[in-house]
Each structure stands twice: as C-alpha cells, then as structure tokens.
Amino acid sequence: MAEKVLKKAASFYDSYFRNPSPDKKMTHYCPGCGHGHIHKFIAEALDDFEIADNTILISPVGCSVFAYYYFDTGNIQAAHGRAPAVATGIKRAHPNSIVISYQGDGDLAAIGTSEILHAANRGENITVFFINNAIYGMTGGQMAPTTLIDQRTTTTPTGRNAHNEGYPIKMSELISQLQAPVYVERVTLYDNKQRARARTAVRKAIKNQVNNLGFSLVEVLSPCPSGWKMEPVDAMTWIKEVMVPQFPIGIYKDITKEVQPYVYAKPNPTAAEIRELIEVIPDTDTGFKRSVYPDQYRNPQIKIAGFGGQGVLLLGGALAQAGMMEDYHVSWLPSYGPEMRGGTANCHVNIREIEVGSPMVSNPTVLIAMNRPSLEKFENDVVENGLIVFDQSLIDSYVKRKDVEVLPIPATQMADKLGNTRVANMITLAAYAAYTGIFGKETLYTTLKTAIKKQRLLEINQKAIDTGYEFGMEKKKK
Template identity: 65%
Template structure:
C-alpha cells in the first residue's frame, strides 16, 4: 500500500453506463464483500498494467453485473459455467489474463464439476471464489457452504448434516489436485486480514501474468442482507462462525518452483492444409473406364460374412476402386439387429447416376462369405442378379435359379497364398472379372488407399489376380 493516494482504480469505468439507476455506485448492498474484492482486483489490474489483456468472467450470482464496473473485456455467463467459459477464451487467447469470479452457489454447487475439472486441467486462469455461505442474489437460500445450523430461506430451521450434508470446503478439495499451483483461503474481515486478501489477489494474478498455472483464492465475505445483520455485526459473525469452519491459510503454493514463461498468441495458418488433413491433391478419378454389360451396370451390392473375414474392407476396396473408376459410390456398414452375432455386412453401390438410398434392400449382387449370410440374403437378390459365395466355407449351392451364381473356394485359395485373410481380395478379383465393372489396374491403384500395411500390397495384387484367373478358367466372362 505504497501509493500516496488511495482512490477509485482506473480499471473501473468512470461512469457505470451499463447499469440502470445511479451510475456512480455499485448495485451491491451496504457492507457487501464483493465491492471490496472488486477494488482489490481493479487496483491490481492497474498496478500490473494488464487492463488491456484482462478478460473478466461474471457468472450468475450477485457479481453477475461485474461487467458494469470492470473496464476490461467482459463476458457474462451461465450459472456455474465460468471455469468452462474461461477455458474456452483462455485457450483461444493464451495471451490474455482471464479472471473467473464466482460465488459459492455458482462455484461449489451448480458449477462444482466445472471448477474441479478446470483446476485439474491446470487452466492458466485466476479464480476468485467469494464464499459468504448463502445465496445472496436470489434472496438468501442455502449455499453449499452454509454452516450447520445456519438459517436460510431454504433451511428455515437451520442446515442439518442429516438433510443437507456438511459445508463444502473448496480450498481443501482443490488443493488435493496435482495441477493447481496456488490455493489460498483469505477473509474480508479486519484490516489485517483484508491486507492478506490484497496480497492473495495480487499473487494469483501475477501467477497468470507469468503464465504459471491455475490459481484459486477463496475469499470469505460478508453478506449482511442475506444474513439479516448490520454490516458491522456481519463482520463479527464471520469471525465467530465462518472462520472456525473455513480455516484461513495457504493450502498449496508451488508457484515459486515454476519458471515464468511467455503468454503467446495462437497463430492461424492455412499452410499445407491438404497434406496435414490427408486430402488427395492429385487427379485420382479415371474417365476412360469402359462400361460393363448392362446387367452388371449400377450394381447394388450386399457383402456379408463372419466378422474377421475382411467384409467391410472388401466393400471399402470396391467403393474406393469404384470411385477411382469414375462411378458414384457409397459404402455403409450394416445397421440394425443383424450386426449382432458376429456377422458383418456392408452395402456398396456403384452407379452412373447420383445414388439415392445408400442401403440396399434388393441387391443385384450378393457376396456371401459364410452360410448364414447366404441363407439370410439369397432370397433378396434381384432376378438376373449375381451371387458370389465362398465355396470353401459354404457347402451348399444357392437354390435360386434366376440369378447367376459363382462359387469360389476363396478361403482355400487364400490359404494356398499363405494368408487366410486375403480371401476377400480373391473375391474382389472374381467380381471384377465376372462383371467387367472396372479393369484390374484401377483396383491395384486403389489398394494403397485402403490397405494400411504397404508390404501386404503385392500379396493383395496376387490375390486379386488369382480371383480373376479363377473366373477366366471356371466360369468365363458373363
């Protein structure tokens, strides 16, 4: 307190233009602690020269109108949410000084989780927690910090531990967390304690100026209106009742162990977007792929089998290659009850036209890799359609006579190639061979997109070729 004059801080607006009624006085009741804490904060903002960077967050409570007074950036927020909003603004403007100013109901009741989590994340903000053991703004209801036996409008016979539990001790709770760097409880009682409040305010702000971490200052404060006392009686009541319940002191302070660092701004850049977002930049759609025979055009495909047979991957490969071949394509994993029971299926459409329904109710092509799949979907295939099934695992032929059927021992062929899981690519080879929907080179070009392990690509190519060769040998082009 070295200044030669103590007067209204420059970090208060000269005239409270946002306030209706008298614009030279606050809305606070006589003897309210908020005004004093406001003065201490404004004085510190002045002294540290941080007014331009300071962002003050006022949630619901008597201090919801703090933005009437503080000549800084102001954000008024929902009840209890100040720490979350503070997180948002601080992350977008790390160079700012963010003050979350909260009452007991706001911080310890409705916003209890918000404050714990922001503290636990170590948000580099400063929290001032006014604890006056009552809801002031709404007319004196019980707060989470209301004392046992204390009468409020919602504890008319006094708070009982049996009904409402005990008063919450926020400093004690928050100081158990690893991230907070400074946690102290102070009290606006006599001048000696008030000067400790002043020191705590300044320390908590300095911690943020030096970019050190999360600081939390609980300020015990009088609410003469809520307590139904004179201002002078209220101070005495604090000493007699609040202080024994909420012991003053530093609960945690590791700020000295931390080096100050720069509060740097977020830089917006659009450099190398495609590379960073893994978006293809080079031409990858062919326009020279010949159309297949009419009956194989615009296929609506259901692919089905056991989980683990690579059914979804097979569908993806088909869609990826189909896209590169110039078709409209869609791929959708199965939704609905059939997802259960270890079966996997997906719907793929390749089309000359824009695709309507992405789900396939009447497939023109069914790829069945196990018996349940064949039994489930065989009847749905459109007349004139195509069924490809893995004859190594399905030992009965489809009953349908009005569709083209290809049985291919894909699993056995895959085993012969040394990898059972490559059966899906054998089927893919067979499908393109039998329909001529696209040439092999389009599929081979597409492989690196949907096959993560690059060293498996040659094996996949081999599998596709085996599938194609099987069709050429056993079935011929349709």
Template identity: 65%
Template sequence: MAEMVLRKSPSFYDVYERKPGAIKYQTHYCPGCGHGILHKLIAEAMDELGIRDRTILISPVGCSVFAYYYFRCGNVQVAHGRAPAVATGIKRALPHSIVISYQGDGDLAAIGGNEILHAANRGERITVFFVNNAIYGMTGGQMAPTTLVGQKTTTTPFGRRAEMEGPPLRVAELLASLESPVYIERVALTTPKNIARARKAVRKALSVQMQDLGFSLVEVLSACPSGWKMTPVDSIRWIDEVMTRYFPLGVFRDRTAEAKPMPLPKISYDLDSLLEKLEIPSGEAEGVIASPVPHPRYANPRIKIAGFGGQGILLLGQALAEAGMTAGYRVSWLPSYGPEMRGGTANCHVILSDSRIGSPLVSRPSVLIAMNRPSLDRFEPEVESGGLILYDSSLIDRPVTRRDVEVLAIPATSMADELGNTRAANMVILGSYVAYTGVVEREHLTHILPKVIKRKQLIDLNERAIARGYEYALMHRTAAST
C-alpha cells in the first residue's frame, strides 16, 4: 500500500530561521486567521507553476508584514500601502521575475489607494493578493476601508456609519472598472469548496503574469477571529453569511482569453553607440577658431538680453554662449525665472569670460540687448557706466537717456521683416553685437548656427539675418568712430 506523505510546500522554508524566538516551525498567525491558508495556496501555486526560483514576494505592513519568514523566494519588506509601487520598480528592473504584492485592506485600500489604482491602470505585470478581513489586524482591530456598516472596531466603537465613515470600499469592483486589468476575482477562505475556488484563482492570477498578459488581482475574504472577537468557526460563518452579502464572490474581470502578451523590455547595458544616443559630441575638442581679440572695453562681456516671450531672447543668448564657447571663452547662460517664463517678458544672462565665471547672474550688465520698451525701461539703469546698450529701434520708441553708455540702435524687426520673417530680429541683433564688439568672429556664428537652429530650413534665413545685422553695425561703428 502506498504511503501518503503530507509535507509542506517546498516554496516555504523548511525552518523559519528569520522568525525570532524558539518556535521556528509555525507561523505567527492567530488560530483561524486566513493568512496561513492563503500563504499555503500561493506556495503550492508557485510549486505547481514552477516559478519559485524567480518569484519575488513583497511583504506589506499589517499582519503579513512577516510573510518573508515563510516564503522561500526573493523577499522584500515595504512601507504601508506602497507595495504596488515597489512591485512596479522590481518588475521593470527584472521583467523575467514573478512579482507578488501581498496586501491587506488597510494597506491596499486606505493608505495605498493611489498606488494600487495606478499600478492596476498601468497594467503592471504583477499579481496582487488582497486580503480583505474588514479590519486592521496588526494594529489591534481598528476600522478598515472594508469594515462593514454597523461593524464595531476599536475606532468605530458604536459601529461604522455610512454617512460619517463612508460605506465599505469594494476594491475588486472598483479596479474592474479600469481598462487595463486582465483578471480580477473575489474569493473567500471559508468552506472547502470556496477554498478550492481560491486555489484556482491564485494559480490563474500568477499564470496571467507568467504569460505577460498584464495586471491580476485576487481579493480574498479572510477571517480575523482575534480582531472580530469571534471564534474561528463563527468567523467563517460570518464571512459566508454577512461579508459576502456586501462583497459578492465571483470574477469581475477576465480578459485572459483575448489579452495579448506584452513582455516588458529588458534593461540593456549595451555601450555601443551610447554616446550618439545621448547626443554627446564624440572625438577630441573642436579646434578653437581664430581666437578673437576684442577691444578691451568689450572684452569679457556680462550680457543681459531682454524682450517679449516669442522674440527668441533665450535662443539669442544661447547662440552667443555657443559662439563664445567655440571661440574658447568660459561661458554661462542663465534664463530668467518666475512667472516671466510663462509669456510676457523673457530675459537671460550670458557671460563670456577669459577666466573662471563666478556668479552666472548678471546684475550689472556691461551689455544690454533690449528688444522691447519695457526691457529698456527696466534694465537701462542697471547697465554699468561705460557699458553698451543695443536696442531694437523699430519697436522701441524712445532713445536711451543714459549719457555714460555707448548706444547702438538697430531697426532689427524692420530688417527681419524685409528678409521675410519678423522672428529673425534676434539674429539681426546678434550679428550687430558681434560686428560692433568683435567679441567673437563671424565664422563662430556660422559654425554654431546648426546647433541652435533645430529646423534646418531656417538656417539660411538666420544666416542672412546675421549678415544684415553684421553689415549694419559695421557701417554704424565706422560712423561713430569718425
């Protein structure tokens, strides 16, 4: 006669070494608690499906905080409610692993409501076992989001009131209203028949993940005799007779037949063409083109550029910084801050320097480029004595009043209009500034233009705008010096 050997699942540790104290062969769960049954169903499913070696189980906060005492697999213990987020991180990092988020009702439906909602909605390829025992067990029997109306807990000593604490949350139904989940079922750990159904559900939920189909969740109605202050037998009866009336058993979502496998991409450490993918210029430093020697009064400029949003203020500054870098200067570019970034005015600070740049903030500019009247009004007083102001005289209807600064008025917008595009005014001014001061060479501008003008078909227009500004400034520089 064959001998029948009853032994525990190899997906449990033989000895629960992580469990403190002398008792290493029993769980810490109370008599009649559902966790032990569910643990067993999960472990046996891991055996049957052959996934123990690649399973990572997340122990939550709650009575199952110590699930890692028992499961012989990868174990992670996490904060209250955050298991679905942790599961997401693990699964994305290790797409081949089977990730189980094991959570209670306080954990999943209260503090972790957001995490479970979004993990389900993203269709994370994880499996959630949600233990609903209508109470906070670990902390001593307080109200859970799933506590029934009228049920007494230590924080609803007179019974839960729907009008004050809200009605119990039906998680399976709630998540089944989302598009992504593949499989959601509610089961109960009560009669042998119900437990057999739970066993099937556990296995199915895990196989959904094995096939990369998407998100699966099994809500498990589970007894808490200690929290409910009932005997284990009464507790089982209470689930079947009371709890299931509000939390009906059944399948709320099953897309396993039509869902297509959606395996996650594996993490790659391929260094091949990594620099190109990161758009990092390869090779040696570019040779510095014909180092310019500007007149000392224009050397090491600290530039403020200001105008309306949409005039290309930031781009003008960026082009100048790029050209300066190509010319061998130390450079910095700093955009303006605050609500100014959202429409209205825009300004930026650019420094080109032969030596290390301290503050990138230009509070006393040696050069002001003003492209509208408010900018000139606001920043004219800041320019240092002996500095230079360039402004768009087609938009600014007043002359510069300072007598201790050099001024170049450029009808930049009109000139850009003549070229057929108002928005090239910034490049007209850029050309003028470079020609007037010689701070960089014209070929520096030609060189950097493709870097700052992303739309190739606009490069020619911008080059012509720079040329117009350049010629204009040369003409006026000559006029001023004679």
C-alpha cells in the first residue's frame, strides 16, 4: 500500500534562501492571502509532471514579484505588465522549456493589457496564471482594473464609480473571444470544493503546454484580506457573495481536444549554407580593369534625378555597382521618405579612386536629369566645367548655364524605339559611360546582371546599353 506523506512540493525550495528575511521557511505573503494556494497547486503540478527542471517562471510586479523566492525552477523577474512579452521571448528561445507567466490584476489587466492580449492572440505556447483580487495589494490597496463598483480602495475612497473609473474588466471573457487561446477558465478559492477545481485548472493549464497545445490562462478570484481590510474568513465569504456574481466562474474556452500540437522543427544550416541563405555571396566576383579616361571626368560626384518610375534610383545603383566592379570606392544615397511619394526621386552617387568622404552630392560634377523639374532644380548646383546629361525627349528647354558641358540625349525616344520606355535609364547610363569613358561595355553588361533581377528584362536592357553606348561614342567623337 502506497504511503501518503504530507509535505511541501519538491518544486519549492526547501529553504527560501533568496528571501532576505531571517526566517527562510515563511513566505512573504500576508495571512489569508490566496497566492499560497496557487503556488502550491503549481508546484505540485510541476512535481507530478516532472517538469520543474524545465520550467521558467516569470514573476511580475505586484505581491508575487518574489515568486522566485519559492519556486525551485528557472526564474525571471519581469517589468510591470510585461511578463507575457518576456514569456514570449524565452519560450521562443527555448521552445522545449515550460514557461509560466504569473500575474496579478494590475499587471495583467491594466498596465499589461496589450502584452497579454497579443500573447494570447498569437497563441504563444505558455501558461498564464492571473490572480484577480480586485485590488493592488503590493502598493497598499489602490484601485485595480478589476475593483468592483462601489468597492473602496485608497484611490477610490468613496467607492469605485463607473462614471469616473469605468467598470471592472473581465479578462477571461475578453481573452476567450480570441481565436488562438486553447483554454481559459476562471476559478476561485473560497472553499475546499472551489480549491479542488482551481487545482485541476492549474494542472490542466500546465499540461496543455507540456502537450504543446498552445495558450492557456487560468484566472483565480483570490482573497486579499490585508488590501480589503477584512478577516481572512470574511474575505472568503466576500469572494463568494460579492466577487463571483460579478466574475462568474467556469470554463470560458476549451478547444484542447480540437487543436493540433505545435511542432518545433527548425533548419540548422552549415556555415556555407548560411552565407548562401542570407545572400552575402556576390552574384559575380568578376572584376574589371579601370578604363583610362580624361581627368576632368575622374572621381565623379553624380546626382541623378527624375520622376518616380523612371528608374532613377536603379540608374544610380547601377553606376555604383559598375564602379565597385572596377574597384573604385563608391556610395549611393537615395532621397527617401515623403518626397519619394511625391513622385520625384533623386540619388547621389560617388565613384572615387580614394575613400568616399561625404556620400551626399550637393554640388555635382555630373547631373543626370531625366525630367524638366529636375534639370531646373539642380542645374545651378552643378560645379563649373561640370557635365549635365539630360533626356532631350522629355525636356523641351535647354541648359541655361554656359560654363558646363552638356550631353543631351533623346533617351525616352530611343527607349520607345527599342520597345520599352522604361529602359531610358540604362540608355542614359551607357551614353554617360561611353561619352566620358569611365566604364567599358563589359563592365556595364555585368552590372546589368546584378541590377536587373527579372531575367526576361535582361535582353532589352542589354540592347539599351548597346544603343546608349553607341550614342555616347558618337557624341564623344564630335
């Protein structure tokens, strides 16, 4: 015959060594407090399921802030209301651990409402114990979100008034409305029968996590004789007669028989696979020798501007990419934010023989203007003897400056002739490259392979390079 020995659960520390009080056997809770019951139910469940070693208990801010004095498990103390977020982090880090978020009513239902609702809504595979005693115990009896109407607290000295403080919030009802939680029950502690039900609920909520079923929450209507300024026995009566009618006990949701358990399976790639998976291996390691070209075009600081949709940023990116492949120091800086949404875009590109200082090009040595507003806006910023390349087919005026070199190109018309207006940017790029001699054609071809992700567009863009390059060479001769 098995011998039944009444003793403290093994999942409690034998001696509460973390408690600074000289008495290492007593808890810090007040006489008649409900935390002791719930702690006991949890510890017994951890014993019975043999999971204390795997358990990580999150202590909240509130009376149970020191829950880590007692549980011989892994322990984390969390900021006020944040326990479900902390639980999410540690559970995701170690999915095989058993994570318990232990929270009071201020913690869960006031300052941490967002964290609990979203952890529940994500269906985090954690267990939450919500101790509802309708008052802030730790801070000395202030109103809780669950304080009843007309209940007196230190911050509702004449009783909670619905017109001022609203009504007590019903978390089990709220959370059970969400799709993901698998088990939500409200229990209480006022007599042996209720405590037995509470014990069963606590065990089920933990077991659900052991079985990887998902999010479980047990709300416990719990006495706070100190906060309520009542004798412990009266406190139990008050729960039964006053609290329970407001917070009906029972199972609010239980879909544990219907859900599939979570399966934790993650890839574990090798170093080589990681480099591949996160795409840090360049498409090409082809390098090209730098061209020999006139000094005045060296180390260009380029501004490229036009309508959104003209491929202005891509043109700039391709220039930088080409520069990089010829082992220049390069930078590309876009204009970004609301001005992009306004329909005009510009970017700044540096291609330099020595390290790039400022990536910003306020006074370009080369301006590539793809539309009229861009030319008008930036023409005067170009340095003396600089180069202005502009799309003649879209800009009916001409460059007013006499102290700059000008390369007009009917890029859009040329692109239309090739059958795709959108390649005007690459035609312009190639014309600039050929005219100044900065990049050879092979460099531009290889650039395209990196810049153009859609394979079917590669061919037309290559034609654009050919057409633009030829145009640039022609102009260069003149």
